[in-house]
Amino acid sequence: MPRRKERGPWFWRGAIALMLTSVFGLFAAAAMNQPPATDTETGCRLDRQDPSHTIVLVDQSDPFNATDVAWVRALLEDEARALPKFGRLTLSVPNAASPYDPVTVWSACSPGSAAAANPLFQNPKMIEQAWQSKFHKPLMASAETVLIDTVAPSSPLMEAIFTLADRPDFQGQVPARRLILVSDLMQHSKEFSMYKTGTAWEAFEGSSLMGMRPGLEGVEVVARVVPRQEYALPLGEVKAFWLRWFKDTGAVYGSVT
Structure with missing residues (x-):
């Protein structure tokens, strides 16, 4: 052998x-x-390397009914779920008293969803629990303070967008930026009001806001129109106005629904 x-x-x-x-x-x-390393309050990276930033601007110029509240909640849920780990979500509202100072209701970064967890090194169940407690729950609680049955005296949308576009955490170094408008899109402020001049572009050119266009190059803009029983102006004309306005800012104005 x-x-x-x-x-x-x-x-x-x-x-x-x-x-x-x-x-x-x-x-x-x-x-x-x-x-x-992350900030203990917001969960955002201390090195400021946010992979994405979504800003949701909610217009409170008209009250939200129960149906409005339901779909806005669903919108926030979808946007929160879609964020990558450490992606930032900011909830803001226009400020009638000080148009260029929109109110930041809430701003924080996602700890990551269970769907994106690596099962070799992470526990998807624990990831989901952390996402719910640290991100989703406080977001929805803050949203409840916005979706209230009140009416703001004005709707300075352009002024709010101008300031939001200037946020240091919403600049070109952030790979993915989104701006979502939840509004009837009726600009109404001292500088320019669609209720007074309609959507005539010539009237807008004569306002001080003509020269105050924000820089939104590369930003994806989505408008979710709040349905009203009666609109002050033809909705098609209002949408066309904003399409032209955002085109001049360099934004990618991809959806108006």
Whole structure:
């Protein structure tokens, strides 16, 4: 019976090298999955490397009925779910008393959803619990303070957008930026009011807001029109006005519904 061939030193050296490579690979993978330092209040990265930022501007110029509240909640739910880990969501409202100072109701970053969790290094159930408690629950609680049955005396949409576009965390270094308008799109302020001049572009050109266009290059803008029983102006004309307005800002005005 032939003798069993013994494994030589090269075999054992290769086995040891393979084992060390596997161990180092696991350590490297674990290191790559170590989260960056974050702010304790917002959950956002301290190095300010936000992968995305979605701003939802909710116009309170008219009261929200129960149906409005339901679809706005659903909108916020969808936007929150769609954020990548450390993606920022800001909820803001126009400020009738000080048009260029929109109120930031809430702003924080997603800790990541269970759908994007790496099961090798993360527990999807714990990820979902953290997302619910640290992000989703406070977002929806803040939304309740916005979706109230009150009427604002004016609707300075352009002024609010101008200021929001100037936020340091909403500039070109952020790879994905979205601006969502929840409004009937009726601009109404001292500087320019559609209730007084309609949607005539010539009237807008004569206002001070003509020269105050925000810089929104590369920003995806979505308008969700709040349905009203009766509109002060033909809705088609209002939509066309905003399409032209946003085109001049460099934004990607992709959807008006």
